[in-house]
Amino acid sequence: MNTEKWKSILGFVSLDDYPNLPCPYCQHEALNIEEGTIVSRKVSDSYKNVASRHFNLEQMKLQQEKVEQSKQVKELFDSKSLLGVLGAVGLIVNEVIKPNYHFCKFTAFMVCGHCGDNVAVTGLSQEHKKKTANESQLPALFKVDHFSVPIPMFNIHSLVPVSIQFELLGAFSYFHVDTSSSANKLRRAIEKFCFELGMDGSNLGRQIEQLKKSHPVEANLLNTLRLVGNEGTHSDGVHEDDLLMAFDIVEEVLTIFPRLDKLKNLEKPQAILSEKFDKKKSQTEQHVIENMKSQEARFIDKAQG
Structure with missing residues:
Protein backbone atom coordinates (compact mmCIF):
# COMPACT_ATOMS: atom_id res chain seq x y z
CA MET A 1 0.00 0.00 0.00
CA SER A 148 -19.62 7.71 -4.45
CA VAL A 149 -17.75 4.46 -5.20
CA PRO A 150 -15.24 3.48 -2.49
CA ILE A 151 -11.63 3.91 -3.62
CA PRO A 152 -9.48 0.84 -2.81
CA MET A 153 -6.53 1.91 -0.66
CA PHE A 154 -4.67 -1.21 -1.76
CA ASN A 155 -5.34 -3.81 -4.41
CA ILE A 156 -7.56 -6.59 -3.04
CA HIS A 157 -6.85 -9.95 -4.73
CA SER A 158 -9.84 -11.45 -6.54
CA LEU A 159 -9.51 -14.63 -4.43
CA VAL A 160 -10.27 -12.72 -1.22
CA PRO A 161 -13.87 -13.65 -0.31
CA VAL A 162 -16.49 -11.06 -1.25
CA SER A 163 -17.71 -10.79 2.37
CA ILE A 164 -14.27 -9.52 3.42
CA GLN A 165 -13.95 -7.24 0.40
CA PHE A 166 -17.29 -5.60 1.22
CA GLU A 167 -16.27 -4.71 4.79
CA LEU A 168 -12.83 -3.48 3.71
CA LEU A 169 -14.30 -1.15 1.11
CA GLY A 170 -16.49 0.25 3.86
CA ALA A 171 -13.39 0.81 6.01
CA PHE A 172 -11.69 2.59 3.10
CA SER A 173 -14.74 4.78 2.53
CA TYR A 174 -15.08 5.88 6.16
CA PHE A 175 -11.33 6.51 6.45
CA HIS A 176 -11.75 9.92 4.79
CA VAL A 177 -14.50 11.21 7.07
CA ASP A 178 -14.94 9.07 10.24
CA THR A 179 -11.95 7.13 11.59
CA SER A 180 -13.96 5.38 14.33
CA SER A 181 -16.44 3.96 11.80
CA SER A 182 -13.52 2.93 9.59
CA ALA A 183 -11.96 0.99 12.49
CA ASN A 184 -15.31 -0.64 13.22
CA LYS A 185 -15.63 -1.82 9.59
CA LEU A 186 -12.07 -3.12 9.82
CA ARG A 187 -13.12 -5.22 12.82
CA ARG A 188 -16.03 -6.63 10.82
CA ALA A 189 -13.60 -7.55 8.04
CA ILE A 190 -11.57 -9.52 10.61
CA GLU A 191 -14.73 -11.32 11.75
CA LYS A 192 -15.47 -12.30 8.14
CA PHE A 193 -11.86 -13.44 7.72
CA CYS A 194 -12.20 -15.86 10.64
CA PHE A 195 -15.58 -17.08 9.38
CA GLU A 196 -14.23 -17.76 5.88
CA LEU A 197 -11.43 -19.88 7.38
CA GLY A 198 -13.92 -21.94 9.36
CA MET A 199 -13.36 -20.51 12.85
CA ASP A 200 -16.45 -20.94 15.04
CA GLY A 201 -15.62 -19.39 18.41
CA SER A 202 -18.35 -17.52 20.27
CA ASN A 203 -16.53 -14.19 19.90
CA LEU A 204 -13.73 -12.70 17.81
CA GLY A 205 -11.08 -13.19 20.49
CA ARG A 206 -11.81 -16.93 20.72
CA GLN A 207 -11.94 -17.24 16.94
CA ILE A 208 -8.47 -15.73 16.67
CA GLU A 209 -7.20 -18.08 19.42
CA GLN A 210 -8.60 -20.99 17.42
CA LEU A 211 -6.90 -19.67 14.28
CA LYS A 212 -3.51 -19.81 16.03
CA LYS A 213 -3.51 -23.60 15.71
CA SER A 214 -3.35 -23.50 11.91
CA HIS A 215 -2.14 -19.97 11.11
CA PRO A 216 -0.23 -18.54 14.11
CA VAL A 217 1.38 -15.61 12.25
CA GLU A 218 -1.90 -14.37 10.79
CA ALA A 219 -3.67 -14.86 14.12
CA ASN A 220 -1.11 -12.72 15.93
CA LEU A 221 -1.52 -9.92 13.38
CA LEU A 222 -5.31 -10.16 13.50
CA ASN A 223 -5.29 -9.82 17.27
CA THR A 224 -3.60 -6.44 16.94
CA LEU A 225 -6.17 -5.38 14.36
CA ARG A 226 -8.91 -6.53 16.75
CA LEU A 227 -7.62 -4.05 19.33
CA VAL A 228 -7.77 -1.25 16.75
CA GLY A 229 -11.32 -2.26 15.83
CA ASN A 230 -12.37 -2.36 19.48
CA GLU A 231 -11.06 1.17 20.01
CA GLY A 232 -13.05 2.39 17.01
CA THR A 233 -16.18 0.64 18.26
CA HIS A 234 -16.07 1.77 21.87
CA SER A 235 -14.09 5.00 21.79
CA ASP A 236 -12.67 7.66 19.44
CA GLY A 237 -8.93 7.20 19.86
CA VAL A 238 -8.20 5.87 16.36
CA HIS A 239 -6.45 8.30 14.02
CA GLU A 240 -5.65 8.17 10.31
CA ASP A 241 -2.04 7.10 10.94
CA ASP A 242 -3.28 4.17 13.04
CA LEU A 243 -5.58 3.04 10.25
CA LEU A 244 -2.87 3.33 7.60
CA MET A 245 -0.66 0.99 9.63
CA ALA A 246 -3.62 -1.35 10.16
CA PHE A 247 -4.41 -1.43 6.43
CA ASP A 248 -0.78 -2.28 5.73
CA ILE A 249 -1.13 -5.30 8.04
CA VAL A 250 -4.46 -6.34 6.50
CA GLU A 251 -2.97 -6.26 3.01
CA GLU A 252 -0.31 -8.79 4.07
CA VAL A 253 -2.75 -11.00 6.02
CA LEU A 254 -5.02 -11.30 2.99
CA THR A 255 -2.23 -12.93 0.96
CA ILE A 256 -3.26 -16.13 2.74
CA PHE A 257 -6.14 -16.65 0.28
CA PRO A 258 -4.11 -16.80 -2.97
CA ARG A 259 -1.52 -18.82 -1.04
CA LEU A 260 -4.09 -21.38 0.11
CA ASP A 261 -5.46 -21.55 -3.43
CA LYS A 262 -1.97 -22.20 -4.77
CA LEU A 263 -1.40 -24.97 -2.22
CA LYS A 264 -4.69 -26.59 -3.18
CA ASN A 265 -3.70 -26.52 -6.85
CA LEU A 266 -0.43 -28.23 -5.92
CA GLU A 267 -2.19 -31.25 -4.41
CA LYS A 268 -2.53 -33.05 -7.77
CA PRO A 269 1.11 -32.67 -8.91
CA GLN A 270 2.21 -33.58 -5.39
CA ALA A 271 0.18 -36.78 -5.52
CA ILE A 272 1.64 -37.68 -8.93
CA LEU A 273 5.20 -37.15 -7.75
CA SER A 274 4.62 -38.95 -4.45
CA GLU A 275 3.12 -41.98 -6.17
CA LYS A 276 5.92 -42.13 -8.71
CA PHE A 277 8.85 -41.77 -6.37
CA ASP A 278 7.37 -43.56 -3.36
CA LYS A 279 6.91 -46.66 -5.56
CA LYS A 280 10.51 -46.39 -6.69
CA LYS A 281 11.56 -46.06 -3.06
CA SER A 282 9.51 -49.14 -2.13
CA GLN A 283 11.04 -51.12 -4.98
CA THR A 284 14.53 -50.09 -3.88
CA GLU A 285 13.86 -51.03 -0.28
CA GLN A 286 12.47 -54.43 -1.38
CA HIS A 287 15.57 -55.04 -3.53
CA VAL A 288 17.83 -54.28 -0.56
CA ILE A 289 15.87 -56.66 1.66
CA GLU A 290 16.10 -59.46 -0.90
CA ASN A 291 19.87 -58.94 -1.27
CA MET A 292 20.29 -59.09 2.50
CA LYS A 293 18.30 -62.31 2.66
CA SER A 294 20.38 -63.80 -0.14
CA GLN A 295 23.63 -62.85 1.59
CA GLU A 296 22.34 -64.28 4.86
CA ALA A 297 21.43 -67.58 3.15
CA ARG A 298 24.88 -67.87 1.55
CA PHE A 299 26.50 -67.17 4.89
CA ILE A 300 24.45 -69.95 6.56
CA ASP A 301 25.25 -72.44 3.78
CA LYS A 302 28.94 -71.63 4.05
CA ALA A 303 28.89 -72.05 7.80
CA GLN A 304 27.12 -75.42 7.58
CA GLY A 305 29.44 -76.62 4.83
Missing part, protein backbone atom coordinates in the same frame (compact mmCIF):
# COMPACT_ATOMS: atom_id res chain seq x y z
CA ASN A 2 1.27 3.45 -0.90
CA THR A 3 0.95 5.00 2.57
CA GLU A 4 2.53 8.30 1.58
CA LYS A 5 -0.10 8.85 -1.13
CA TRP A 6 -2.94 8.58 1.39
CA LYS A 7 -1.14 10.74 3.92
CA SER A 8 -0.81 13.46 1.28
CA ILE A 9 -4.62 13.93 1.12
CA LEU A 10 -5.39 13.85 4.85
CA GLY A 11 -5.66 17.63 4.77
CA PHE A 12 -6.56 20.27 2.19
CA VAL A 13 -4.71 19.96 -1.12
CA SER A 14 -4.60 22.05 -4.29
CA LEU A 15 -5.57 20.37 -7.56
CA ASP A 16 -1.99 20.65 -8.83
CA ASP A 17 -0.76 18.66 -5.82
CA TYR A 18 -3.63 16.16 -5.70
CA PRO A 19 -2.22 12.68 -6.46
CA ASN A 20 -3.71 10.16 -8.88
CA LEU A 21 -5.78 7.63 -6.93
CA PRO A 22 -6.52 3.97 -7.78
CA CYS A 23 -9.52 3.66 -10.06
CA PRO A 24 -12.19 1.33 -8.55
CA TYR A 25 -13.09 0.10 -12.05
CA CYS A 26 -9.76 -0.63 -13.78
CA GLN A 27 -7.38 -0.49 -10.75
CA HIS A 28 -4.96 1.86 -12.55
CA GLU A 29 -3.71 4.81 -10.51
CA ALA A 30 -5.16 7.37 -12.90
CA LEU A 31 -8.14 8.86 -11.04
CA ASN A 32 -8.16 12.59 -10.35
CA ILE A 33 -10.53 15.54 -9.87
CA GLU A 34 -11.70 17.07 -13.14
CA GLU A 35 -11.50 20.82 -12.56
CA GLY A 36 -14.38 21.70 -14.90
CA THR A 37 -16.85 19.64 -12.85
CA ILE A 38 -16.25 21.43 -9.53
CA VAL A 39 -19.25 23.27 -8.08
CA SER A 40 -18.83 25.00 -4.72
CA ARG A 41 -20.87 27.12 -2.33
CA LYS A 42 -19.73 28.98 0.75
CA VAL A 43 -20.71 27.28 4.01
CA SER A 44 -23.46 29.00 5.99
CA ASP A 45 -23.44 29.80 9.68
CA SER A 46 -26.01 27.03 10.15
CA TYR A 47 -23.59 24.50 8.61
CA LYS A 48 -21.11 25.14 11.41
CA ASN A 49 -23.52 23.48 13.85
CA VAL A 50 -23.42 20.20 11.91
CA ALA A 51 -19.97 20.59 10.38
CA SER A 52 -17.81 17.69 9.28
CA ARG A 53 -14.90 16.49 11.34
CA HIS A 54 -12.36 18.09 9.01
CA PHE A 55 -14.08 21.48 9.20
CA ASN A 56 -13.93 21.37 13.00
CA LEU A 57 -10.32 20.21 13.00
CA GLU A 58 -9.32 23.01 10.67
CA GLN A 59 -11.17 25.58 12.77
CA MET A 60 -9.41 24.31 15.91
CA LYS A 61 -6.07 24.50 14.12
CA LEU A 62 -6.68 28.11 13.06
CA GLN A 63 -7.78 29.04 16.57
CA GLN A 64 -4.68 27.45 18.09
CA GLU A 65 -2.48 29.35 15.63
CA LYS A 66 -4.11 32.64 16.65
CA VAL A 67 -3.65 31.89 20.35
CA GLU A 68 -0.02 30.94 19.80
CA GLN A 69 0.64 34.07 17.77
CA SER A 70 -0.97 36.31 20.39
CA LYS A 71 1.20 34.68 23.01
CA GLN A 72 4.34 35.28 20.94
CA VAL A 73 3.42 38.92 20.26
CA LYS A 74 2.85 39.55 23.99
CA GLU A 75 6.16 37.92 24.94
CA LEU A 76 8.05 40.00 22.35
CA PHE A 77 6.43 43.27 23.50
CA ASP A 78 7.04 42.36 27.15
CA SER A 79 10.75 41.93 26.42
CA LYS A 80 10.87 45.76 25.95
CA SER A 81 13.81 45.37 23.59
CA LEU A 82 14.02 46.91 20.13
CA LEU A 83 14.37 43.50 18.48
CA GLY A 84 11.44 42.20 20.48
CA VAL A 85 9.20 45.09 19.45
CA LEU A 86 10.24 44.75 15.80
CA GLY A 87 9.56 41.01 15.96
CA ALA A 88 6.09 41.60 17.40
CA VAL A 89 5.29 44.17 14.72
CA GLY A 90 6.48 41.70 12.06
CA LEU A 91 4.10 39.02 13.33
CA ILE A 92 1.18 41.47 13.30
CA VAL A 93 2.01 42.61 9.74
CA ASN A 94 2.26 38.97 8.58
CA GLU A 95 -1.20 38.30 9.99
CA VAL A 96 -2.61 41.33 8.17
CA ILE A 97 -1.16 40.33 4.79
CA LYS A 98 -1.83 36.63 5.27
CA PRO A 99 -4.10 35.25 2.49
CA ASN A 100 -7.75 35.08 3.44
CA TYR A 101 -9.57 31.79 2.79
CA HIS A 102 -13.23 30.93 3.31
CA PHE A 103 -14.75 27.47 3.56
CA CYS A 104 -17.01 26.03 0.88
CA LYS A 105 -18.85 22.78 0.30
CA PHE A 106 -18.05 21.31 -3.11
CA THR A 107 -19.12 18.52 -5.44
CA ALA A 108 -17.13 17.26 -8.42
CA PHE A 109 -16.28 14.23 -10.53
CA MET A 110 -13.04 12.32 -10.49
CA VAL A 111 -12.21 10.91 -13.91
CA CYS A 112 -9.88 7.99 -14.66
CA GLY A 113 -7.24 8.85 -17.24
CA HIS A 114 -6.98 5.17 -18.21
CA CYS A 115 -10.54 3.82 -18.57
CA GLY A 116 -12.42 7.14 -18.69
CA ASP A 117 -14.94 6.14 -16.01
CA ASN A 118 -15.81 8.50 -13.18
CA VAL A 119 -16.53 8.77 -9.46
CA ALA A 120 -18.63 11.53 -7.90
CA VAL A 121 -17.07 13.20 -4.85
CA THR A 122 -18.16 15.70 -2.20
CA GLY A 123 -16.21 17.51 0.45
CA LEU A 124 -14.89 20.82 1.68
CA SER A 125 -12.75 23.40 -0.02
CA GLN A 126 -10.90 26.47 1.14
CA GLU A 127 -11.11 29.23 -1.46
CA HIS A 128 -8.95 32.32 -1.52
CA LYS A 129 -10.77 35.64 -1.10
CA LYS A 130 -8.68 38.57 -2.35
CA LYS A 131 -8.40 41.50 0.05
CA THR A 132 -7.42 43.94 -2.72
CA ALA A 133 -7.77 44.03 -6.50
CA ASN A 134 -3.98 43.81 -6.87
CA GLU A 135 -3.65 40.69 -4.78
CA SER A 136 -2.84 37.52 -6.75
CA GLN A 137 -5.56 34.86 -6.83
CA LEU A 138 -4.35 31.72 -5.04
CA PRO A 139 -5.59 28.21 -5.95
CA ALA A 140 -8.38 26.59 -3.94
CA LEU A 141 -7.61 23.72 -1.57
CA PHE A 142 -9.75 20.57 -1.48
CA LYS A 143 -10.52 17.81 1.02
CA VAL A 144 -12.69 14.95 -0.28
CA ASP A 145 -14.94 13.45 2.40
CA HIS A 146 -17.06 11.08 0.32
CA PHE A 147 -16.43 9.01 -2.81
